Amino acid sequence: MDEQHWLAERFAEHRSHLRAVAFRMLGSLSEADDALQEAWLRASRADVGQVDNMAGWLTTVVARVCLNMLRSRGQRREEPLDIQAADPMLGPASAGDPEHEVVMADSVGVALLVVLDTLGPAERLAFVLHDLFAVPFEEIAPMLERSPEATRQLASRARRRVKGATPVPHVDLARQREIVEAFLSATRGQDFRALITMLHPEVTLRADRAVMLTAEPVMVAGSEPVAKGAMAAMQRAQFTGPALLDGAVGLVMAPHGHLRVALTFTIADGLITAIDVIAEPDRLGQLHLAVLD
Structure with a gap:
């Protein structure tokens, strides 16, 4: 079996996990699939002979792609006014499989996706990888070109946003x-x-x-x-x-x-x-x- 075929099998083996990472990073199933396609192109050109932990390495590749996509967004994306105004209860039509995307959003938690959408790219990466997928800060830090301690602080700030303010007193x-x-x-x-x-x-x-x-x-x-x-x-x-x-x-x-x-x-x-x-x-x-x- 040649290396490309072997790598394709490993990528397929970990695809569900990689898609889960990308979806939480980007909040969109179509964008997550775009990220996986770009990650595969990068992985297929890399020398993986020295990679011991393929799942961890592929997660890093996907995370870097997602980070670049978040940074390239610049200003918040806006759907055309006629789509948004047509039915704010439905939201804009989604590409791909909208029913699957709804299921994914429900499984992650709609509120979490909303809060993640308010975070900066670095905070989002640090929180998603560490808090949701248990990636050590020592492995996240090089992606952000920061120290592990600075990366820890990013995740901590994001965690405070996720938890929010103190609930109303005396409320069940x-x-x-x-x-x-x-x-x-x-x-x-x-x-x-x-x-x-x-x-x-x-x-x-x-x-x-x-x-x-x-x-x-x-x-x-x-x-x-x-x-x-x-x-x-x-x-x-x-x-x-x-x-x-x-x-x-x-x-x-x-x-x-x-x-x-x-x-x-x-x-x-x-x-x-x-x-x-x-x-x-x-x-x-x-x-x-x-x-x-």
Whole structure:
């Protein structure tokens, strides 16, 4: 067996792991696949005769490619206005296999992808490789041309962003999360009866102008109207998961890791009394978002 054939088999053997690394680094399945293609081209031209740990070496190659891609992005990518405005609850259409990408985002955690999207390339690399894939700082540091201690500090700063601020005092986050996840499950599953049981009879839902593309925010009151409106919207929602928003449990919708819509909930005595649907960029930018444990 020649070296190229042997290397191709090793690359295929570790492909799932390498794709997982690239997806967390880039937040996009299509970009992750592009990174793997570039990594294979680099690997196929390299002398691997002295490589003892093929999985670790290939991870390093993929990570370097992803780092270059993150650095080359420059300003935050923006989808065409007509795509974003067409349906902020859905987000822009994705290339490749959108259903697979939704599954990947759910498995990683939508909130984590959103927070990772706010990190600089070096912080993101240090955090993803060390905290998510247990790569030692001594192996990450050369990729960033920094010392292991400086790389450790990068990961520490990223970790603080992921954990976020202290939750609101005297709030039962576990109970909040249970209710919010039940809301998501009921709306996705179109279970009207289950949804009604978790809404206060006088619940209100407010959607800002960017959600509905209206001149003024839209307000709906009453459990049945709110339930119908929520089910109609959330049935179409993708890339959605729980997150800590300003210290309380809410939902974020983030195609490709880019925050598009957030839902905050007011909960009293085990019932949802108010829902605020936020899509205006200025309001989204003011939210303090973190990953739930």
